[in-house]
Amino acid sequence: MTVMTPILTPKLDQHCIPLSQLGESETAVVHVTDLDFDEREALAAMGLYQDASFKLCQQGQPCIIQIEATRLGLSREVTSRILVRRCGVCN
Amino acid sequence: MTTPVVQPSAAKSILLLGNPNVGKTTLFNRLCGLRSATANFPGSTVEARRGSSSYANTKRIFTDLPGIYSLNATDELSSVCCRALDGTDCEPPDAVVVIVDATNLRRNLTIVNEVLHKDVPCVLALSMVDIAQKSGLTIDTEKFGEKLGCHVVAVHPRTGQGVASLHEALDKPKRDAKPLPPIGESKVVNTWANELIASSVGGELATGTFTDRVDKAFTHPILGMFVFALVMTGLFWTIFTLAAFPMDLVDFIFGHVGTFVGGVLPEGDLHDMVVDGVISGVAGTVVFLPQICLLFFLISLLEDTGYLARAAFVMDRLLRKFGLPGQSFVPFLSAHACAIPAIMAARIVPDRRDRIATILVAPFFSCSARLPVYVLLVGVLFIDSPFLAGLAFFGCYILGAVAALFTAFIVRKTVIPGTSRPMMLELPTYKMPSIRTAFLTTVDRAWVFLKNAGTVILAIVVILWWLSAYPKISTPQSAISLREAASITSQPEEAERLLTEADSIEYTAQLSGSFAGQLGKFFEPAFAPLGYDWKLTVGVLTSFAAREVFVSTIAVLTAGDDNVENVGVIQKIEYAKRDDGERIFNIPTAASLLVFFVLAMQCLPTIAVTKRETNSWNWALLQLSYMTVLAWIASFVTFTIVSGVV
Numbered sequence: 001m002t003v004m005t006p007i008l009t010p011k012l013d014q015h016c017i018p019l020s021q022l023g024e025s026e027t028a029v030v031h032v033t034d035l036d037f038d039e040r041e042a043l044a045a046m047g048l049y050q051d052a053s054f055k056l057c058q059q060g061q062p063c064i065i066q067i068e069a070t071r072l073g074l075s076r077e078v079t080s081r082i083l084v085r086r087c088g089v090c091n
Numbered sequence: 092m093t094t095p096v097v098q099p100s101a102a103k104s105i106l107l108l109g110n111p112n113v114g115k116t117t118l119f120n121r122l123c124g125l126r127s128a129t130a131n132f133p134g135s136t137v138e139a140r141r142g143s144s145s146y147a148n149t150k151r152i153f154t155d156l157p158g159i160y161s162l163n164a165t166d167e168l169s170s171v172c173c174r175a176l177d178g179t180d181c182e183p184p185d186a187v188v189v190i191v192d193a194t195n196l197r198r199n200l201t202i203v204n205e206v207l208h209k210d211v212p213c214v215l216a217l218s219m220v221d222i223a224q225k226s227g228l229t230i231d232t233e234k235f236g237e238k239l240g241c242h243v244v245a246v247h248p249r250t251g252q253g254v255a256s257l258h259e260a261l262d263k264p265k266r267d268a269k270p271l272p273p274i275g276e277s278k279v280v281n282t283w284a285n286e287l288i289a290s291s292v293g294g295e296l297a298t299g300t301f302t303d304r305v306d307k308a309f310t311h312p313i314l315g316m317f318v319f320a321l322v323m324t325g326l327f328w329t330i331f332t333l334a335a336f337p338m339d340l341v342d343f344i345f346g347h348v349g350t351f352v353g354g355v356l357p358e359g360d361l362h363d364m365v366v367d368g369v370i371s372g373v374a375g376t377v378v379f380l381p382q383i384c385l386l387f388f389l390i391s392l393l394e395d396t397g398y399l400a401r402a403a404f405v406m407d408r409l410l411r412k413f414g415l416p417g418q419s420f421v422p423f424l425s426a427h428a429c430a431i432p433a434i435m436a437a438r439i440v441p442d443r444r445d446r447i448a449t450i451l452v453a454p455f456f457s458c459s460a461r462l463p464v465y466v467l468l469v470g471v472l473f474i475d476s477p478f479l480a481g482l483a484f485f486g487c488y489i490l491g492a493v494a495a496l497f498t499a500f501i502v503r504k505t506v507i508p509g510t511s512r513p514m515m516l517e518l519p520t521y522k523m524p525s526i527r528t529a530f531l532t533t534v535d536r537a538w539v540f541l542k543n544a545g546t547v548i549l550a551i552v553v554i555l556w557w558l559s560a561y562p563k564i565s566t567p568q569s570a571i572s573l574r575e576a577a578s579i580t581s582q583p584e585e586a587e588r589l590l591t592e593a594d595s596i597e598y599t600a601q602l603s604g605s606f607a608g609q610l611g612k613f614f615e616p617a618f619a620p621l622g623y624d625w626k627l628t629v630g631v632l633t634s635f636a637a638r639e640v641f642v643s644t645i646a647v648l649t650a651g652d653d654n655v656e657n658v659g660v661i662q663k664i665e666y667a668k669r670d671d672g673e674r675i676f677n678i679p680t681a682a683s684l685l686v687f688f689v690l691a692m693q694c695l696p697t698i699a700v701t702k703r704e705t706n707s708w709n710w711a712l713l714q715l716s717y718m719t720v721l722a723w724i725a726s727f728v729t730f731t732i733v734s735g736v737v
Contacts, residue, residue, distance in 0.1 A: 038165070039515070042441055045160035046517055047198040049277045057303050062310055062404040062514065064303075069195040070517060071302065073310070073404050075417075077513035 015086065019063065020079040022056045028084040029053045035081055046072055053087060102143065102150040104182060105261060106175055108206065109190035110199055111158030112397075112519035114218040116140075117248035118190060119155040120531045122257075140535065146258035154184075160198075162205040163274060167438060176209050186212040186264040188257065193223035193230055193245070194520075196292065200284040207239065207271055212264035215243040216257055222520075227294040235291040240267030249525055302521060309401040312408065319405045322398065330385045331484070337381035345374035364556050372552025377541070379466075383459040384537050386428045391532040395524035399424070400516055407514050413496045414503025416440055416511040419449040423495070426456035427488075428536070430697045433458075434704050442512035447705055448502050451714050454697050455495035457488050460638040461688055467642055468685040471676040483685075490689045494721065506713070555607065555633060564604040570596040599670055602626075621687065621726045622680035622734070624669045631687070638693045645675075678737050683730035691722035 016031050030052050033040055047067040048054065058064040062073035074082075109115045123142025140155045156175060157168040174180050176187060189206050191199040206213055217232065236243035242260035246253035272283040308314050349370040356362040393399055399421060407417025418440045426433035433453045440446040457465070465487050473480040503509060570593040577589035602608050603625075610632070611625030618628045626645070634641035645667065667675045676684075692698065692715045702711040 038441065039512070041164065043515055044277060045164060045201070046515070049281075051278070058307060058310070061312075061408065064306055064310070064518065068197055069192070069520075070198055071306075071520070073400065073514065073516045073518050075404075075407060075514040078515050 016083040017086070018080050019056075019065075019074070019082040019084050020059070020076060022059070022084060022086070024056055024059050027053060027055045027087040029087065031083045031085050033082045035078065039078070043072075043078075046070060048072060102152045103185040103261070105151050105153050106156055106184045106187045107153055107190060108156045108172060108176075108187055108202070109158060110160055110192065110195075110202060111517065113158070113190045113192040113195075113199070114248045115158060115190045116155055117525055117528050118188075118216065118218065118246060118254075119153055120525075120528050121248045121251050121254055122153050124531065144258075146255070147262070149258075149262065151258075151261065153188075159202070161201060166441070176206070176211055184211060186214060186261055188214050188216050188261070190216045190218050190246075193217045193220045193228065194226060196230075196288055197281065197284045200287065201277075201280055203239070204271055204280055204283070205274055207241070207269075208274055212266045213241045214257065214260045214264050215239065215241060216253075217243060217245045218248060220245040221247060229293040231291045231293075235287065236265075238269065238287050238290055240269035241265050249527070305521060306401065306518065309398065310404050315401070315405040319402050322393070322402070326386075326389050326393070327485075327488075329389060330382055331481075334381040334385050338378055341378045341380065342374070345370060345378070349374070360560065363560060364553065368553050368556025369549065372555070373545075373549060379459065379463050380537060380540060382462055383428065383540055384533050386459060387536040388529050388533040390424060390428065391529035392524040392526075395522060395528060397519040397521045400518045403516060404514060410496075410499075411511055413499040414507075414509070414511055415448055415452075415496075415499050416442070416445050417514045418516065419445070422449055422453050423456050423492075426453045426458055429458050429460065430454040430456075430694060431700050434697065434700045437704065444507050444509060445511045447710060448499055448507050448511075450701055450704055451502055451710065452495040452499045454692055454694065454714070454718065455491045455498065455690065457491045457689065458638070458694075460694065461487075463642040464634075464638060464688045465685065467645075468676065468681045468688075471681040472678060472685070487685065487689050490686070494690055498717070498721075551633060555629075558607040558610070559602055559605045561606060562604070564601045566597050567600045570594075570600070603670060620730070621683045621723070622677075622730045623684070624675060626667075626669070626675055627680070627684065631684075631693075634688075634693045635695060638688065641688070641693070679730050679733040682733045683726040686729045687722045687726040689722075690718060690725055692718035 019028075022028055030048060030050050032050070033043070035043070043049070047070045048065070052067055054065045054067040056063070057066050057071065061076050063076065063079045065072050065074065107115050107119055119140060119142065122144045123140075139157065142153055142155075144151050144153060154175065156172050159166075159169045159172055162169055162173050162176070176184065178184065187206055187209075189203050191203060203215065215236070217230065220230065223230065230245070232243040232245055242265050244253055244256045244260050246257055248254075272279040274280075309318055349366050352370060353362065353366040356365060403417040403420045405417075406420035410417055410419055419437070421439060422433040422436040425436045430453055433456070434450050437446050437449045437453065440449050465484055469480045469483045469487075473483060503511075573589045573593035573596070577586040577593070580586050580589065603612075607629050608625060611627075611629040614632060615623070615625045615628045618631060623631065630641045630645045669675050698711045698715055701714055702708055705711065
């Protein structure tokens with residue numbers, strides 16, 4: 001089963017920002033989420049698991065991200081609880 | 092209702108599995124065409140289509156499993172797919188075809204890995220290869236197959252290209268043991284997927300800006316709502332405009348069939364049962380088949396374009412205020428066709444509490460079974476004004492939607508307190524819709540509707556006819572006197588008038604004394620405050636089995652009414668009379684009845700499905716009692732106000 005790591009495991013750093021603050025057309029990787037198990041499981045099944053890289057297509061409600069050919073629409077309540085690292089600083 | 096799947100042993104059983112939006116159903120339609128039917132999986136309410144296909148003297152039964160992202164998810168769809176693969180509730184499959192989106196290999200390989208862990212021969216069908224190639228990807232299917240240890244075939248479900256190769260691969264499905272990553276280890280699975288892709292796929296996927304631009308418009312807070320309103324208006328306008336001609340045709344055909352059969356059959360009980368019961372009753376329902384077909388056809392086209400997922404986000408802004416998630420919009424749209432598939436479609440709502448709230452309010456949206464009643468009553472209310480009739484029709488839909496949202500708000504404040512789960516939804520790529528897929532879906536749904544009309548509704552109308560024809564009542568003295576007067580008068584016109592009056596008195600007496608009449612009169616006091624006489628009471632009671640039965644019931648109960656002749660079924664009902672000679676459908680009663688049918692839970696199968704989907708009689712009974720009480724109160728208020736105004 002594809003499961004995302006719980007919130008407290010990874011260390012947060014200064015480069016992590018909520019997905020809701022990422023700029024349009026920026027690419028980033030998922031660092032950590034503050035979502036419940038079912039939500040994490042659903043996102044992971046759709047391709048948004050920890051360390052998955054994606055491009056932000058549209059910010060707002062909905063926030064639209066692209067993971068390879070998959071486009072996901074996420075509401076603001078979800079994007080504010082996903083911390084991401086911009087690709088320029090993630091590695 | 093659907094029937095359980097029974098696995099035949101003579102033909103090869105093949106399962107079609109894959110992620111949502113990969114072209115699975117289109118491939119199924121290409122393989123099976125019209126040789127398919129909707130059925131339930133054993134032990135579940137999950138619908139699936141099964142169909143047969145023959146190739147090189149080999150007959151195969153294909154089962155189109157629901158689209159899932161993972162076999163290991165905790166939802167019912169994944170569980171059903173797992174059980175089908177394992178052969179838990181049915182015979183184990185001979186092979187499984189995993190349909191994989193070639194433009195999205197990495198994500199799709201998760202489910203491929205899970206299937207390869209099962210001990211089932213497997214064939215990979217790569218769909219959307221043309222789009223992948225246009226986007227800059229090249230896939231070496233042979234190498235890909237070698238690495239996976241199974242056949243990999245490129246298919247184009249819309250054109251049928253590659254389907255022959257798929258059949259040939261199914262003749263001898265390969266299953267070589269290859270090292271596979273453990274299920275659930277997403278990092279290891281991704282490394283495995285990356286290596287596979289690196290070895291067999293060339294090029295980089297180019298992503299265009301077209302989808303971004305269209306999504307910006309379709310999900311925009313104002314523009315998106317405008318587009319949504321435009322799409323929905325177009326949908327319903329098309330249905331009501333285009334369906335008018337075929338509906339008139341069906342009405343005309345049934346009218347003539349009734350006249351012809353009535354002329355051929357000798358007078359007596361068989362004549363009355365066939366003409367007044369079967370033909371009249373079934374006509375009252377089947378006449379609405381064109382509207383139902385158009386609705387399913389257009390919903391299927393819309394779904395195929397990829398717009399519905401965007402519309403769900405547009406609706407999320409509104410629905411969340413009432414404690415429902417945007418995903419509820421899809422069941423609500425289906426509810427305009429029928430509440431049963433809508434309640435089943437509520438499975439796409441991931442959170443159980445959201446799902447139950449969606450199920451509880453879905454039957455408020457006006458289903459196609461209500462259309463016959465709306466058409467009849469709106470016609471009575473605004474007989475000379477098509478514009479007002481259209482407005483009233485629209486008002487019924489609005490009233491249903493408002494009642495649904497109001498109820499959802501109450502439900503989320505009381506029995507299921509809390510807010511809805513935030514939206515996260517895959518947005519499929521925009522595509523030209525497939526007419527073929529929409530057509531086959533429509534045929535499938537129409538067939539289910541006709542089977543219902545030919546079985547349940549037919550049985551109900553025959554029973555109703557019997558209830559209204561027995562016990563036989565002796566001819567009233569007044570009718571005998573009128574007939575005697577007609578026989579001695581020298582004026583033919585006067586004789587005819589007297590005979591018509593005598594027939595009417597005899598018919599009314601028979602109906603009034605029949606079992607149906609007794610039943611209607613027994614329950615009449617409960618509905619009298621709403622303006623209903625005993626005939627309407629019988630109609631309301633029988634339509635509890637299915638709403639559309641109301642028109643059939645009234646058609647049967649008024650079939651022998653000779654006050655109106657040479658008119659279609661609908662007009663005959665509209666002009667039907669009460670025992671006191673007043674029209675059954677006067678304006679206050681028609682308005683009250685219209686409100687009642689918008690709000691009432693008049694559908695036995697819906698209650699059964701609610702029970703199954705919520706796994707509790709409590710929710711089903713709460714839904715039934717709440718909707719009935721709300722409908723009664725709203726109808727009473729309507730009747731009182733309209734009576735005062737008129």
